[in-house]
Amino acid sequence: MPLRLPDDLMVSVSGVRGRVGPSMTPELIAGVAAAFGSWLLDEGQDGPVIMGRDSRTSGPMLGRAVLAGFQSVGVDVIDVGIVPTPTVLLAVDHHGAAGGIAVTASHNPAEWNALKLISSEGMFLDGEASLAFREYLTTQDPERAPWDELGEVTSDPSAVDRHVGAILELPQLDVERLERRKLKVALDCVRGAGGVIMPRLLEDLGCEVVSIHTEPDGFFPRDPEPTAEHLAELGELVRESGADIGLAVDPDVDRLSLVDEKGTPLGEDLTLALAAAVVLRETPGPLVTNLSTSRVVEDVADAYESPLVRAPVGEINVARRMQVEDAVIGGEGNGGVILPNLHLTRDAPVAAALVLQYLCDAETTFSRAAADWPSYAIVKTKVSFPREQLEGAYTALVEDLDADTEDRTDGLRLAWAKERAWLHVRPSGTEPIVRLIAEAPEAERAEALVARADELLKGVV
Numbered sequence: 224m225p226l227r228l229p230d231d232l233m234v235s236v237s238g239v240r241g242r243v244g245p246s247m248t249p250e251l252i253a254g255v256a257a258a259f260g261s262w263l264l265d266e267g268q269d270g271p272v273i274m275g276r277d278s279r280t281s282g283p284m285l286g287r288a289v290l291a292g293f294q295s296v297g298v299d300v301i302d303v304g305i306v307p308t309p310t311v312l313l314a315v316d317h318h319g320a321a322g323g324i325a326v327t328a329s330h331n332p333a334e335w336n337a338l339k340l341i342s343s344e345g346m347f348l349d350g351e352a353s354l355a356f357r358e359y360l361t362t363q364d365p366e367r368a369p370w371d372e373l374g375e376v377t378s379d380p381s382a383v384d385r386h387v388g389a390i391l392e393l394p395q396l397d398v399e400r401l402e403r404r405k406l407k408v409a410l411d412c413v414r415g416a417g418g419v420i421m422p423r424l425l426e427d428l429g430c431e432v433v434s435i436h437t438e439p440d441g442f443f444p445r446d447p448e449p450t451a452e453h454l455a456e457l458g459e460l461v462r463e464s465g466a467d468i469g470l471a472v473d474p475d476v477d478r479l480s481l482v483d484e485k486g487t488p489l490g491e492d493l494t495l496a497l498a499a500a501v502v503l504r505e506t507p508g509p510l511v512t513n514l515s516t517s518r519v520v521e522d523v524a525d526a527y528e529s530p531l532v533r534a535p536v537g538e539i540n541v542a543r544r545m546q547v548e549d550a551v552i553g554g555e556g557n558g559g560v561i562l563p564n565l566h567l568t569r570d571a572p573v574a575a576a577l578v579l580q581y582l583c584d585a586e587t588t589f590s591r592a593a594a595d596w597p598s599y600a601i602v603k604t605k606v607s608f609p610r611e612q613l614e615g616a617y618t619a620l621v622e623d624l625d626a627d628t629e630d631r632t633d634g635l636r637l638a639w640a641k642e643r644a645w646l647h648v649r650p651s652g653t654e655p656i657v658r659l660i661a662e663a664p665e666a667e668r669a670e671a672l673v674a675r676a677d678e679l680l681k682g683v684v
C-alpha cells in the first residue's frame with residue numbers, strides 16, 4: 224500500500240511539514256523516508272544518504288524514524304546529528320551521497336517539524352524532482368529489504384568542523400585582519416542548531432562573543448523567526464555588553480538577522496546586501512535574488528557594476544538561476560545568503576562571516592557602515608482573492624499603475640526606476656490569497672502602493 228498522507232500534513236516543494244502529534248508521527252515519517260530512499264534508488268542514485276536535524280524536541284524521535292525508514296529499503300545512512308541545514312547539504316557533497324534529509328521546520332514554532340529533501344547535488348529538490356517524488360510517494364509501495372540487506376547507520380560527528388573549516392578558507396575573507404580587529408559580537412541562536420556552530424565560528428574569526436540561547440534544546444524562548452520585532456532581547460544584550468554588532472539566526476541556521484551597536488534590530492533586509500558588497504567589490508559578477516527582496520541589493524550590484532537578476536520566490540529557484548547565470552553571490556531578503564564557491568544553499572554562518580568582514584573593513588561603527596546604503600521601507604499585506612481572476616487583476620494593475628517595468632515570472636512585479644519603488648503581487652500556491660509587497664524610500668509611498676493595489680483587486684472581483 225502506498226502511504227496515506229493525513230490532510231493536515233503540508234506537502235510542498237521543500238518536503239513535508241506538520242505539527243508534531245497526530246499529523247507528524249514517526250510511522251508516517253519512516254514511511255516518507257522509505258519512499259524517498261527507494262525513489263533515489265529508482266532514480267539511479269546509489270551510495271549513502273545523510274540525515275541531520277535541528278534542535279527541536281521532536282528531532283530525536285523523527286530522526287530515528289528517518290533512519291529506520293532508509294534502513295528498511297536497504298539504504299545506508301550517515302547521521303550528522305544536530306547541525307545547521309546548510310551543514311547537512313555540505314555533508315551530502317562531502318560524502319558524495321545519493322541525497323539527504325534535514326529534519327527541521329526552519330523558523331516555525333517549536334511544535335512544528337518537517338523533512339527537507341535533498342538531492343545528490345547537495346541542493347534541495349527542485350520543482351520538477353519534488354513533483355516526481357510526490358507522485359512516487361502517493362502511488363508506489365517501496366520495496367523493503369530482507370533481513371540481510373538492511374541499510375546501515377553510521378555517524379559522522381565532523382560535519383560542523385568541516386563546515387567551519389571551509390568558511391575560514393573562503394577567499395572572500397581576510398581572517399588575519401578580522402583577528403586583529405577583534406570585533407565584539409552579541410549572538411542569539413534561539414536555542415536552535417546555531418549553538419553548535421556560531422559561537423565557535425565567531426571565535427575562530429577572532430571575535431569576542433557574548434551570547435544568549437545557544438543551548439540547542441529546542442525550547443525556543445521567543446518566536447524563532449529572526450525578524451526585527453523578535454530581537455529585543457538581543458538588542459538589550461548588545462547595549463549591555465557594548466558589542467559592535469548583534470547577530471541572530473533561525474533554528475536551522477540558514478537565515479541571519481542583524482542588530483546595530485546601538486541595539487537597534489535592523490532585521491534581515493541588509494544581510495544579503497552587505498554580504499554581496501564584500502563579494503562583488505573583489506569579483507564583480509551576476510547577483511541573483513528573488514522578486515520580493517529589498518532594492519538595496521540592486522544598489523549594491525550597481526555600485527560594483529554587477530548585473531542583478533531576479534528569480535521567482537523560493538530558495539531552490541534562486542539557486543537554480545544562480546547556476547544558469549554563473550552568479551558570484553545570491554540569496555533572499557530574509558537573511559539567506561548563498562555563496563556558490565562554498566555551495567548553492569542559504570548559509571547563515573557564511574553570511575555572518577561576510578557581514579563581519581564588511582564591518583571590519585569599514586573601520587567604523589556598524590550603524591555608520593550600514594548607512595553607506597540607502598534605506599527603504601517595505602510594506603507587506605495579504606488579501607483574499609480568487610485565483611481564476613488573477614489575470615484580470617494583473618491587467619488592471621498594469622493599466623492603472625503605469626510602471627517602468629513589469630515581470631510576470633512569479634505573480635506580477637511592477638517597478639519604478641526613478642522613484643526606486645516596486646510592488647510585487649504574489650498569489651499563494653495553496654490558498655486563495657494574494658500577498659502584496661511594496662518597497663520605496665519613503666514608507667508613505669510603499670503604503671500607498673499597497674493600498675492602491677488592494678483597491679484595484681477589490682474592483683476586479
Ligand code: MG
Pocket residue numbers: 329330473474475476477478
Ligand atoms: Mg531556516
